[in-house]
Amino acid sequence: MVRKEEEKQKKEKGMQLGKYELGRTLGEGNFGKVKLAKNIETGQPFAVKILEKNRIIDLKITDQIKREIATLKLLKHPNVVRLHEVLASKSKIYMVLEYVTGGELFDRIASKGKLPEAEGRKMFQQLIDGVSYCHSKGVFHRDLKLENVLVDAKGNIKISDFGLSALPQHFRDDGLLHTTCGSPNYVAPEILSNRGYDGATSDIWSCGVILYVILTGYLPFDDRNLAVLYQKIFKGDAQVPKWLSPGAKNMIKRILDPNPVTRITTADIKTDEWFKLDYTPMDSAEEQDDVYIDDAAFSIQEADVSERKIRFTSNHSMSDLLEKIEDIVTEMGFRVQKRNGKFQVIQEHRGKKSSGSLSVATEVFEISPSLYVVELRKSYGDSSAYRQLCTKLSNDLGVPSSPGLLATEV
Structure with missing residues (x-):
C-alpha cells in the first residue's frame, strides 16, 4: 500500500499541466491538494490548487468554488493572492495561483x-x-x-x-x-x-x-x-x-x-x-492581463447532499425552545431521546437504520438573556428529511426579522 502511494506521488510530481510542471505537495484538504508548479518556459513558481470534481459534488461546494474563482478574477492587488488561470480535466479543476513562499x-x-x-x-x-x-x-x-x-x-x-x-x-x-x-x-x-x-x-x-x-x-x-x-x-x-x-x-x-x-x-x-506611522500605501495592479478560465472547469453534475451541521438563532426562551422543538419534531413523526439537556431526534423504520432513517443531535446555547443558538447535527440518515426538519425548525423558531437557516457547515 505504501509503495503504491509512493509510486503515485512520483507520477504526479513529474506531471505536466499545459505549460506547468507539477512538483511537491504544499498542502492537502477536503477538496484535494495544493502543489508547487513551475512554468516550463520561464521557470517562475506557482501554487496549483487541484480540486477533485467528485469531492466538490460530495461536499456540495460547487457554488463556493465558483464564487472563489469569480472573486479572485476581479482582484489585482499586491496584498491579495493573484489568480493567473483556471484549467480543467474530466475529473479535476486546476487553479493556478501566485506562489507565496513564507506560508501562513x-x-x-x-x-x-x-x-x-x-x-x-x-x-x-x-x-x-x-x-x-x-x-x-x-x-x-x-x-x-x-x-x-x-x-x-x-x-x-x-x-x-x-x-x-x-x-x-x-x-x-x-x-x-x-x-x-x-x-x-x-x-x-x-x-x-x-x-x-x-x-x-x-x-x-x-x-x-x-x-x-x-x-x-x-x-x-x-x-x-x-x-x-x-x-x-x-x-x-x-x-x-x-x-x-x-x-x-x-x-x-x-x-x-x-x-x-x-x-x-x-x-x-x-x-x-x-x-x-511609516505607512506607504500599496497601489493596485489593474494593468495585469485578464484571467483565463477553461470552459470545462465546471462541467459537473450536482448531487443531492445536505449539510451535516446547521445553526440558527432564536429569541424564544430556553424552556420554550426545548418544549417547542419537541412538539414540532413529534408532529413530524420523529421520536425524541433526552440526555444531559440535549435532544436526539430519531426516525427509524421498524427500529432499524434504513434508507429513510434519520438521526439528528440537537443542542441549544445561550448567547445573551434574549438570544439563543440552536445547533442541529446530523449523525446519519436521509438528507432531504434532514433538510426538511431544519427548515421547519428554523422557520418556526428562528429570529422573526430574519427567518431561515443561519449557518451551515459540512
Missing part, C-alpha cells in the same frame, strides 16, 4: 509569538490596504483570519482563500448580508445576532482580531465552550494589555466595538495617527 501568518505567530509593534503595524497596514481594495470592488471576504493571511519572502502579506466571500448579488433588498459564516473566534457579534450585517464592517472586526493576535500572541475572544465564546464576542469585552502603546490600544478598541454602527471604518483607520 498563523504559523509565524505560533512559532515566534507576537511581533514587535512596528512590524505588526506594517502587516496591519497591508491587511487594511488589501481589505479596503476588495471592498472597493464590492468583495467582502467574510473569513479573515491568521490562516488566510500569507506572508511572502519579503515579509509582505497576501490575503487568500475567498471561498466564503460575498459579491454584491448576495445582498438582500435591505442591503445587508444574512448568511453566517467565518471562523468562530474571528466572527463579528452582529453576524451572531442574525439580523443582517454589513460585509465591510464585519471584515473590519476580523481585521481587529488579527491585529490583536499579531501584537499580543493570543486571541481576544477564546473559549473551548462555544456558548461561552459566543457570549464573549457578543459583549465585545476584549482585555487589551496595558503594555501596548496608547495608539495600538486605541486602534484595537475602536475596531473591536460590538456596535457595527460606531465601529471604525477603513477610511477612518487610514487617517489614524498610529496607523499612519
Whole structure:
C-alpha cells in the first residue's frame, strides 16, 4: 500500500499541466491538494490548487468554488493572492495561483509569538490596504483570519482563500448580508445576532482580531465552550494589555466595538495617527492581463447532499425552545431521546437504520438573556428529511426579522 502511494506521488510530481510542471505537495484538504508548479518556459513558481470534481459534488461546494474563482478574477492587488488561470480535466479543476513562499501568518505567530509593534503595524497596514481594495470592488471576504493571511519572502502579506466571500448579488433588498459564516473566534457579534450585517464592517472586526493576535500572541475572544465564546464576542469585552502603546490600544478598541454602527471604518483607520506611522500605501495592479478560465472547469453534475451541521438563532426562551422543538419534531413523526439537556431526534423504520432513517443531535446555547443558538447535527440518515426538519425548525423558531437557516457547515 505504501509503495503504491509512493509510486503515485512520483507520477504526479513529474506531471505536466499545459505549460506547468507539477512538483511537491504544499498542502492537502477536503477538496484535494495544493502543489508547487513551475512554468516550463520561464521557470517562475506557482501554487496549483487541484480540486477533485467528485469531492466538490460530495461536499456540495460547487457554488463556493465558483464564487472563489469569480472573486479572485476581479482582484489585482499586491496584498491579495493573484489568480493567473483556471484549467480543467474530466475529473479535476486546476487553479493556478501566485506562489507565496513564507506560508501562513498563523504559523509565524505560533512559532515566534507576537511581533514587535512596528512590524505588526506594517502587516496591519497591508491587511487594511488589501481589505479596503476588495471592498472597493464590492468583495467582502467574510473569513479573515491568521490562516488566510500569507506572508511572502519579503515579509509582505497576501490575503487568500475567498471561498466564503460575498459579491454584491448576495445582498438582500435591505442591503445587508444574512448568511453566517467565518471562523468562530474571528466572527463579528452582529453576524451572531442574525439580523443582517454589513460585509465591510464585519471584515473590519476580523481585521481587529488579527491585529490583536499579531501584537499580543493570543486571541481576544477564546473559549473551548462555544456558548461561552459566543457570549464573549457578543459583549465585545476584549482585555487589551496595558503594555501596548496608547495608539495600538486605541486602534484595537475602536475596531473591536460590538456596535457595527460606531465601529471604525477603513477610511477612518487610514487617517489614524498610529496607523499612519511609516505607512506607504500599496497601489493596485489593474494593468495585469485578464484571467483565463477553461470552459470545462465546471462541467459537473450536482448531487443531492445536505449539510451535516446547521445553526440558527432564536429569541424564544430556553424552556420554550426545548418544549417547542419537541412538539414540532413529534408532529413530524420523529421520536425524541433526552440526555444531559440535549435532544436526539430519531426516525427509524421498524427500529432499524434504513434508507429513510434519520438521526439528528440537537443542542441549544445561550448567547445573551434574549438570544439563543440552536445547533442541529446530523449523525446519519436521509438528507432531504434532514433538510426538511431544519427548515421547519428554523422557520418556526428562528429570529422573526430574519427567518431561515443561519449557518451551515459540512
